[in-house]
Amino acid sequence: METYGTYSDYYLRYLELLSKEYPTQAATFTEIINLQAIVNLPKGTEHFMSDLHGEYEAFYHILNNCSGVIREKVEMIFANSMTPEERDDLLTLIYYPKEKLDLLKRQHIVTDDWARTTLNHLIRLAKLLSSKYTRSKVRKAMPPAFRFVIDELLHSQPDEDKNRHVYHSKIFDTILETGSTRQFIYALANLIKRLAVDHLHIIGDIYDRGPHADKIMDNLMHHHSLDIQWGNHDVLWMGAAAGSQACIANVLRNNIRYHNMEILESGYGISLRPLALFALDRYRQEDGIEPMVKAINVILCKLEGQAVFRHPEYNMDDRLLFHKINLKQGTITLGNQTYPLITTDFPTFNPQDPYTLSPEEHRIMSDIQSEFLESERLQRHMRFLYSHGSLYRSCNNNLLFHGGVPLNADGSFKTIYFDGRPYKGREFMDKADFIARQAFEKRDESSLDYMWYMWCGTDSPVSGRIVKTFERSYIADKETWKEPQNDYYRLNRDKDECIKILHEFGIDSPQGHIINGHTPVKVKKGESPIRAEGREICIDGGFCKAYQDSTGIAGYTLIFNSHGIRIKAHYPFKDVNQVLMNNVDIDSESMQVEMEPKRVMIGDTDNGKKILQMIDDLNALLAAYRQGTILERAEEG
Numbered sequence: 001m002e003t004y005g006t007y008s009d010y011y012l013r014y015l016e017l018l019s020k021e022y023p024t025q026a027a028t029f030t031e032i033i034n035l036q037a038i039v040n041l042p043k044g045t046e047h048f049m050s051d052l053h054g055e056y057e058a059f060y061h062i063l064n065n066c067s068g069v070i071r072e073k074v075e076m077i078f079a080n081s082m083t084p085e086e087r088d089d090l091l092t093l094i095y096y097p098k099e100k101l102d103l104l105k106r107q108h109i110v111t112d113d114w115a116r117t118t119l120n121h122l123i124r125l126a127k128l129l130s131s132k133y134t135r136s137k138v139r140k141a142m143p144p145a146f147r148f149v150i151d152e153l154l155h156s157q158p159d160e161d162k163n164r165h166v167y168h169s170k171i172f173d174t175i176l177e178t179g180s181t182r183q184f185i186y187a188l189a190n191l192i193k194r195l196a197v198d199h200l201h202i203i204g205d206i207y208d209r210g211p212h213a214d215k216i217m218d219n220l221m222h223h224h225s226l227d228i229q230w231g232n233h234d235v236l237w238m239g240a241a242a243g244s245q246a247c248i249a250n251v252l253r254n255n256i257r258y259h260n261m262e263i264l265e266s267g268y269g270i271s272l273r274p275l276a277l278f279a280l281d282r283y284r285q286e287d288g289i290e291p292m293v294k295a296i297n298v299i300l301c302k303l304e305g306q307a308v309f310r311h312p313e314y315n316m317d318d319r320l321l322f323h324k325i326n327l328k329q330g331t332i333t334l335g336n337q338t339y340p341l342i343t344t345d346f347p348t349f350n351p352q353d354p355y356t357l358s359p360e361e362h363r364i365m366s367d368i369q370s371e372f373l374e375s376e377r378l379q380r381h382m383r384f385l386y387s388h389g390s391l392y393r394s395c396n397n398n399l400l401f402h403g404g405v406p407l408n409a410d411g412s413f414k415t416i417y418f419d420g421r422p423y424k425g426r427e428f429m430d431k432a433d434f435i436a437r438q439a440f441e442k443r444d445e446s447s448l449d450y451m452w453y454m455w456c457g458t459d460s461p462v463s464g465r466i467v468k469t470f471e472r473s474y475i476a477d478k479e480t481w482k483e484p485q486n487d488y489y490r491l492n493r494d495k496d497e498c499i500k501i502l503h504e505f506g507i508d509s510p511q512g513h514i515i516n517g518h519t520p521v522k523v524k525k526g527e528s529p530i531r532a533e534g535r536e537i538c539i540d541g542g543f544c545k546a547y548q549d550s551t552g553i554a555g556y557t558l559i560f561n562s563h564g565i566r567i568k569a570h571y572p573f574k575d576v577n578q579v580l581m582n583n584v585d586i587d588s589e590s591m592q593v594e595m596e597p598k599r600v601m602i603g604d605t606d607n608g609k610k611i612l613q614m615i616d617d618l619n620a621l622l623a624a625y626r627q628g629t630i631l632e633r634a635e636e637g
């Protein structure tokens with residue numbers, strides 16, 4: 001323990017501040033003992049998910065079944081005492097307590113006996129799950145009204161005397177007599193789920209393709225502990241909500257093509273009616289492409305063209321294709337190849353000034369822009385993405401980001417210039433993250449344009465591709481649709497390259513991993529989510545229904561607990577009714593990625609390191625009290 005003589009003034013000032021929270025020696029050593037107990041517990045379970053793409057029901061189910069972890073525990077403790085059907089019933093009750101209880105009531109299954117047995121099962125499960133947390137943490141996870149009772153029920157030893165048993169049985173009696181069974185079941189089901197997942201990481205792409213990203217956001221906003229790494233689709237929405245018209249046009253296009261107008265119209269109160277009316281009025285129906293799709297494609301080509309003109313440093317001149325369309329022949333020539341266009345319906349195309357919006361397009365886009373800026377719910381969701389999200393995160397020796405760090409072909413970090421200053425590696429990621437925040441706070445054109453660049457630029461940390469929106473919109477030949485990727489997506493299969501990247505972000509442990517989303521893992525074709533000899537894990541498994549044909553599964557979750565890392569591949573989710581009526585769970589397969597050489601304790605985690613530092617500081621405070629350098633304060637009250 002250091003003595004006060006060696007402390008700097010600055011550190012002493014810090015200790016004095018700390019003394020406000022721990023005003024006496026007793027308060028200080030009590031906290032030291034608490035913290036010391038915490039660092040010696042096993043680390044909590046982290047769950048990782050990515051590429052949710054608006055698939056709210058599947059996401060919600062996996063949150064509810066805690067990626068299948070609750071089933072594993074139920075099967076473990078009730079293997080001999082319950083039938084498989086009884087276990088399934090119990091599981092569905094934990095996943096959807098309200099809906100399942102309603103159903104059981106209608107089926108006249110809910111009797112006093114049933115309630116007693118069920119409460120007992122729930123308590124046993126909660127007891128098992130709470131064993132690796134401090135009592136205080138478990139108590140905090142309970143709803144205040146039930147804290148005392150549940151705490152009592154959880155903390156009895158199996159071999160304790162008969163009195164204890166009688167005492168518990170009396171508590172159950174009172175729960176039944178007071179008619180509070182339902183509330184207790186809710187509280188216990190929540191507690192079980194809360195204890196099964198200590199922390200959630202979302203590695204990007206919450207938005208687009210599926211219908212209900214807004215519901216996912218509402219849910220995440222109530223989660224007890226999470227962080228988000230932005231995906232290209234999230235950045236696109238953030239840019240749109242900050243007012244970038246190029247981002248707005250892409251958001252509209254993504255959702256119009258998937259018939260997800262609901263998220264915009266009823267989710268965020270953004271009316272697409274003027275755009276729909278304009279499209280019906282000006283575009284033809286004949287060629288099988290929806291007028292609204294045609295209208296937004298043209299607006300998008302124009303707005304993206306303007307952004308490319310504003311930023312020669314993006315090096316995207318080769319994406320200026322709109323002015324090259326030959327309307328008379330219905331073709332476009334790319335390089336030395338001429339392709340037919342899938343439509344020649346371009347009523348607002350002006351060959352003299354191809355990239356300027358027509359007056360009607362201009363009016364529609366400025367109205368929609370105001371609606372994006374004024375949508376209270378959208379702004380709230382985006383603020384949450386900013387407050388709980390970032391481009392990357394390093395956590396317990398894992399480096400998390402959606403896409404990739406731009407690399408050169410030889411594996412060195414690619415230098416990218418902002419205002420003439422070079423950035424690469426981690427510094428580049430920090431700069432891009434900073435610009436994203438600036439876009440939302442300052443709403444300046446250059447940061448807003450960069451949000452669009454991040455959506456589709458080849459040196460973007462979240463996209464990393466030459467995105468071929470023009471070809472995908474107007475040319476049938478899929479050869480033209482291929483989107484060359486930054487070298488990161490090739491080199492991340494290489495162990496040494498991954499170790500170098502981890503090192504750049506301050507992770508030197510042999511247990512370090514890069515965890516990514518963004519590129520669907522084609523399990524059907526034999527691809528594996530685990531690459532680079534275990535150093536890189538990609539968990540884009542295809543929550544997005546449109547991609548499940550190619551991935552062959554319906555999403556991954558990565559689970560990192562004190563024993564190691566494993567990955568769960570989930571099979572397609574039916575629907576909530578199937579769960580309720582037939583107890584249909586999502587089937588998942590578990591694969592161990594890595595075992596820890598020894599059990600990971602909280603003291604070994606990033607948070608544990610902070611706790612150990614705090615213990616040092618509290619010891620210093622205790623010494624200062626004992627030496628009279630800092631005086632104890634009278635305890636209040």
Ligand SMILES: O=P(O)(O)OC[C@H]1O[C@](O)(COP(=O)(O)O)[C@@H](O)[C@@H]1O
Pocket residue numbers: 205209232233465467468469472483518
């Ligand atoms: O990050 P993701 O999910 O790959 O989405 C971006 C990709 O989506 C696309 O816009 C294609 O979208 P769709 O698959 O919905 O047609 C590509 O051009 C782009 O590379």
Ligand SMILES: [Mn+2]
Pocket residue numbers: 205231232233402462517518519
């Ligand atoms: Mn992505």
